[in-house]
Amino acid sequence: MLAVETVYTIKPLKGYNAFQDAFNLGKTKNSAKATITLVFGDSDSISLGVGISKKRAKKAVVRNRVKRLLRESIRKLNSEFSLPKNIKTITVFWKIAPKHPMEIRLNEVLSELRLLISKY
Numbered sequence: 544m545l546a547v548e549t550v551y552t553i554k555p556l557k558g559y560n561a562f563q564d565a566f567n568l569g570k571t572k573n574s575a576k577a578t579i580t581l582v583f584g585d586s587d588s589i590s591l592g593v594g595i596s597k598k599r600a601k602k603a604v605v606r607n608r609v610k611r612l613l614r615e616s617i618r619k620l621n622s623e624f625s626l627p628k629n630i631k632t633i634t635v636f637w638k639i640a641p642k643h644p645m646e647i648r649l650n651e652v653l654s655e656l657r658l659l660i661s662k663y
Contacts, residue, residue, distance in 0.1 A: 551621055556592030556632060565592065565632045572662045577637050577652075579659045584631035591617055592634040600640030608644040609637045612652040619653060620660065627663050 556562065569580040593613040600606045613635050620626055626633075635656065641647050 550624070551586075551626065551630065552588040553591050553618060553621060554588055556590040556634065561590065561632075562592055562634060565590075565634045569632065569634070570663070572659045574655060574659055576639050576655050577635060577659060579636075579656065580632075580634045581627070581630055581663060582632035583627075583629050585629060586631045589617075589621070589626075589630050590632045592632070593617075593636070594634075595637040595640060599638065602644075605640050605642075605644045605647075609640060609647060609652075612647065612649050613637060613656075615649060616653045616656045620656060625657065625660060627660070 556565065565580055565582050569582040571578060571580045591614065593610045595606050595609045597606070600609065617626075617633060617635070637652075
């Protein structure tokens with residue numbers, strides 16, 4: 544009998560303490576472009592937190608685009624069943640930023656997150 548894959552419902556991770564708990568309890572993987580932290584536990588939904596430093600991307604337009612692309616990449620990975628099982632929380636922080644918002648594409652973000660998640 545085949546194992547049934549689950550698609551998680553994704554909700555936002557809110558609050559300073561929620562991010563601190565994710566960093567303290569989770570397993571972190573790094574690459575040149577991103578850092579991802581996964582907290583494992585029994586849950587039917589995933590709390591997702593994304594971010595990019597103001598130091599890296601001075602313009603809010605660029606920061607907002609990167610955050611939108613990060614959220615969409617996690618949604619795509621979730622629908623493709625590419626996420627590991629028993630995830631409770633995911634935090635993703637992008638380390639580099641382009642000068643212009645259209646210089647970063649979904650394919651670039653998606654491939655970077657696939658690479659990081661494959662390390663788990």
